[in-house]
Amino acid sequence: MITTDHLAIPYTGGTQDISGVPSEAELTRLANLYLENEFVQVPAQTPSYSPAVLSQTEASQIREINVNTYGPGENVTNSTSAGNAGKAGVGGQKGNDSIVIGSKTLEQIRQDFPILEETVNNHPLIWMDNGATTQRPRAVIDRLTYYYEHENSNVHRGAHTLAARSTDAYEAARQTVADFLGAPSKDDIIFVRGTTEGINLVAQSFVKPRLNPGDEIIVSLLEHHANIVPWQLVAQETGAVIRVIPVDESGQLILPEYAKLFNERTKFVSVTHVSNVLGTITPVAELISIAHAHGIPVLVDGAQSVAHIPVNVSALDADFYVFSGHKIYAPTGIGALYGRKEYLEEAKPYHGGGNMIADVTFERTIYNPAPNKFEAGTGSIGDAVALGAALDYLTGIGMSEISRYEHELVSYGMRELAKIDGLHLIGTATEKSSALSFVLDGHTIDEVGQYLDKWGIAVRTGHHCAQPILRHYGLEGVVRPTLALYNTPEDVDTLVRAVRSIH
Numbered sequence: 001m002i003t004t005d006h007l008a009i010p011y012t013g014g015t016q017d018i019s020g021v022p023s024e025a026e027l028t029r030l031a032n033l034y035l036e037n038e039f040v041q042v043p044a045q046t047p048s049y050s051p052a053v054l055s056q057t058e059a060s061q062i063r064e065i066n067v068n069t070y071g072p073g074e075n076v077t078n079s080t081s082a083g084n085a086g087k088a089g090v091g092g093q094k095g096n097d098s099i100v101i102g103s104k105t106l107e108q109i110r111q112d113f114p115i116l117e118e119t120v121n122n123h124p125l126i127w128m129d130n131g132a133t134t135q136r137p138r139a140v141i142d143r144l145t146y147y148y149e150h151e152n153s154n155v156h157r158g159a160h161t162l163a164a165r166s167t168d169a170y171e172a173a174r175q176t177v178a179d180f181l182g183a184p185s186k187d188d189i190i191f192v193r194g195t196t197e198g199i200n201l202v203a204q205s206f207v208k209p210r211l212n213p214g215d216e217i218i219v220s221l222l223e224h225h226a227n228i229v230p231w232q233l234v235a236q237e238t239g240a241v242i243r244v245i246p247v248d249e250s251g252q253l254i255l256p257e258y259a260k261l262f263n264e265r266t267k268f269v270s271v272t273h274v275s276n277v278l279g280t281i282t283p284v285a286e287l288i289s290i291a292h293a294h295g296i297p298v299l300v301d302g303a304q305s306v307a308h309i310p311v312n313v314s315a316l317d318a319d320f321y322v323f324s325g326h327k328i329y330a331p332t333g334i335g336a337l338y339g340r341k342e343y344l345e346e347a348k349p350y351h352g353g354g355n356m357i358a359d360v361t362f363e364r365t366i367y368n369p370a371p372n373k374f375e376a377g378t379g380s381i382g383d384a385v386a387l388g389a390a391l392d393y394l395t396g397i398g399m400s401e402i403s404r405y406e407h408e409l410v411s412y413g414m415r416e417l418a419k420i421d422g423l424h425l426i427g428t429a430t431e432k433s434s435a436l437s438f439v440l441d442g443h444t445i446d447e448v449g450q451y452l453d454k455w456g457i458a459v460r461t462g463h464h465c466a467q468p469i470l471r472h473y474g475l476e477g478v479v480r481p482t483l484a485l486y487n488t489p490e491d492v493d494t495l496v497r498a499v500r501s502i503h
């Protein structure tokens with residue numbers, strides 16, 4: 001007898017009211033149709049969070065307050081000043097108010113981040129630990145506060161006004177993530193705790209069920225431990241093997257060697273878009289197209305790219321793309337996973353519990369389709385909403401312009417640091433983002449980090465959760481300044497002056 005266990009049925013209604021869930025006989029009929037690969041649709045239900053639940057006045061009040069929260073001008077999506085970052089001459093020649101990045105000046109952007117007013121050891125804070133986490137703009141802080149002051153409720157449950165508000169805000173944030181990533185639908189976006197959870201989800205739910213002993217998973221030498229250990233776990237459980245794409249001296253992946261790794265046992269590729277230690281921007285479009293030529297799906301770890309480079313998962317043809325909110329000016333504990341629709345349909349649930357089900361009996365459970373299928377339990381709702389605000393903030397400035405400015409700043413930093421005697425830059429690929437990693441003769445990395453802190457400069461020292469690539473360079477750690485949107489040419493000059501003065 002066919003059971004409906006583990007069945008994900010395309011489903012158009014909300015998830016709270018299960019009164020419209022079909023009878024057992026209907027479910028069995030749907031299961032049979034599903035197994036015959038026919039399109040099945042559970043009768044639509046009225047979502048409990050329909051905006052219709054709000055009175056018109058309430059809805060317009062929310063809209064008005066939101067507009068005020070974001071402030072005028074932050075919706076500007078285009079600017080004639082594109083490219084002015086370069087023209088402003090990154091290199092300390094001009095003030096931050098004459099450097100234009102998309103719709104704002106660098107000075108305006110800095111004023112958006114209250115924490116940049118801090119002093120550390122009697123110096124203005126210079127935050128260059130962006131690879132570990134970024135700072136939050138006022139728009140994100142205010143959105144979070146607004147959520148807790150006006151909207152806080154669990155989502156997808158209950159028919160009261162606040163449940164409607166919070167669910168609307170949560171689902172709007174999902175749409176914002178989809179738009180930001182160029183995903184075909186918001187249903188392809190799963191909220192996760194961050195990149196680590198997203199990779200584990202794909203490893204356990206999608207890749208593991210496809211693996212047999214001797215099958216191969218390709219990763220690169222550049223990977224963060226978050227894109228190594230989850231694959232080791234599934235490899236240990238299934239007898240699969242991990243293959244590694246090598247890098248050249250500059251820290252760039254060697255494409256011809258990558259192409260040679262494919263064979264009939266290859267089942268999956270998981271690769272970073274930007275190395276968190278070397279800053280290398282990998283040729284993800286080529287990596288994906290080579291994998292697809294072999295029929296192999298690819299996950300892109302976007303933890304270090306999403307805040308720095310415009311990303312379009314549809315143009316890249318990525319099968320999965322994952323990032324962490326806290327590395328893109330949003331709160332910790334929230335991130336997003338994009339997945340290709342048919343792969344999300346194929347994948348098993350990651351966790352079991354509430355929210356992800358259409359119907360439960362003691363004999364079987366029918367799951368909701370993605371994204372709910374992967375979002376068991378109560379998520380970090382306010383943080384997801386604030387993630388949407390962070391993405392709106394960046395879109396308002398312009399991701400292409402941000403990327404152009406940061407590219408100039410990284411090039412400037414590399415040039416200036418390279419002039420320091422005894423300083424060795426680690427990671428010199430032509431295509432680089434954010435990281436200016438180095439070691440300094442005669443000084444341990446900890447000495448350098450602590451010395452820079454005395455200047456108010458926050459950098460990270462250590463292995464940065466990427467031991468394989470560091471050991472490839474014969475190192476156990478580096479000093480890693482990582483730049484972001486609000487860093488200035490002057491910040492770079494101060495860093496260089498501080499490093500020089502260690503001697």
Ligand SMILES: Cc1ncc(COP(=O)(O)O)c(C=O)c1O
Nearest residue numbers: 194195196224226276303304324
């Ligand atoms: C490239 C890369 N992948 C994955 C991660 C893990 O991110 P999270 O700790 O936010 O899950 C990081 C964090 O530094 C990273 O740099």
